[in-house]
Amino acid sequence: MGVVKRLAYVAAESTDLSAWRSYATDILGFEVGSDSNDRLLYLRADENHHRIAVRSGNRDDVGYVGWQVANSAALDAAAATLDAAGVAVARGTPEEVADRRVLDMLHFTCPHSGVRMELVVSPEINFTPRFRPTRDLAGFRTGDQGLGHVVLYAADLRAAADFYVKLLGFGISDFAMIPGVGPLAVFMHCNERHHSLAFMNIPGAPRRIQHIMFETLSIDDVGRSFDLCSDRDIITTTPGRHHNDHTYSFYFKTPSLWHMEFGWSPRTIDPANWTTEHYELRGDHAWGHRGLMEMV
Numbered sequence: 001m002g003v004v005k006r007l008a009y010v011a012a013e014s015t016d017l018s019a020w021r022s023y024a025t026d027i028l029g030f031e032v033g034s035d036s037n038d039r040l041l042y043l044r045a046d047e048n049h050h051r052i053a054v055r056s057g058n059r060d061d062v063g064y065v066g067w068q069v070a071n072s073a074a075l076d077a078a079a080a081t082l083d084a085a086g087v088a089v090a091r092g093t094p095e096e097v098a099d100r101r102v103l104d105m106l107h108f109t110c111p112h113s114g115v116r117m118e119l120v121v122s123p124e125i126n127f128t129p130r131f132r133p134t135r136d137l138a139g140f141r142t143g144d145q146g147l148g149h150v151v152l153y154a155a156d157l158r159a160a161a162d163f164y165v166k167l168l169g170f171g172i173s174d175f176a177m178i179p180g181v182g183p184l185a186v187f188m189h190c191n192e193r194h195h196s197l198a199f200m201n202i203p204g205a206p207r208r209i210q211h212i213m214f215e216t217l218s219i220d221d222v223g224r225s226f227d228l229c230s231d232r233d234i235i236t237t238t239p240g241r242h243h244n245d246h247t248y249s250f251y252f253k254t255p256s257l258w259h260m261e262f263g264w265s266p267r268t269i270d271p272a273n274w275t276t277e278h279y280e281l282r283g284d285h286a287w288g289h290r291g292l293m294e295m296v
């Protein structure tokens with residue numbers, strides 16, 4: 001297994017924090033942490049202190065992505081590996097460590113997406129009071145499989161995958177291929193979740209992030225969320241089933257115009273024995289998700 005155990009958190013940079021505050025509770029069903037303020041929202045979706053941080057900024061895009069490693073020894077080893085590969089690595093300052101609610105961290109810039117990646121030790125857990133969804137939801141499956149997944153844009157998918165495989169121990173779950181053209185996306189795992197990180201090659205994409213996925217505990221969470229997002233006119237795709245991880249899901253817009261996916265019942269994988277798959281993006285390969293191929 002690789003040094004990265006799971007996706008810990010994603011931070012958004014936003015020009016409209018008040019929109020995110022109401023979106024978090026009304027649409028996502030997340031709690032807004034009481035230690036939030038008018039420059040920073042901590043959004044809670046399980047027993048972790050937060051899964052999404054939204055920071056006030058000059059643009060609407062991803063801010064940084066946090067990956068959990070086992071302990072500080074693993075962090076030291078990752079720092080040495082990245083440094084030996086010529087990647088500039090910096091340890092988190094005491095202020096950053098406190099801000100992220102972790103015990104230790106390092107960060108580097110992903111050379112393929114331009115996104116700041118953080119490796120973190122021991123994100124704060126609050127098992128009590130329990131997470132209570134702020135609307136009618138069963139909740140989210142996270143735990144050992146982490147937050148869910150994050151999908152970023154990169155121009156060279158094979159090089160991006162190579163970076164995460166060789167330096168951080170990810171495995172490649174599969175490639176989504178456009179017949180006669182090449183790969184549109186690469187999906188990677190760091191635990192039993194089919195993919196925690198994926199890259200898509202969409203020239204001219206307006207942001208560095210395409211979407212985040214949270215796995216819901218109930219099919220009704222997907223259906224009820226679809227109705228709610230339809231009423232708010234923020235759906236991006238119809239419900240459908242994915243070819244690779246078999247998730248039943250749909251996509252909807254965040255206030256920052258990138259997307260959120262709520263998905264139910266994905267297959268899990270055995271990372272120790274996985275062999276990389278590929279599939280071809282043809283019109284007949286799966287059902288639903290109308291709008292997905294146009295989504296940026």
Ligand SMILES: [Fe+2]
Pocket residue numbers: 149151211212213261
């Ligand atoms: Fe997804």
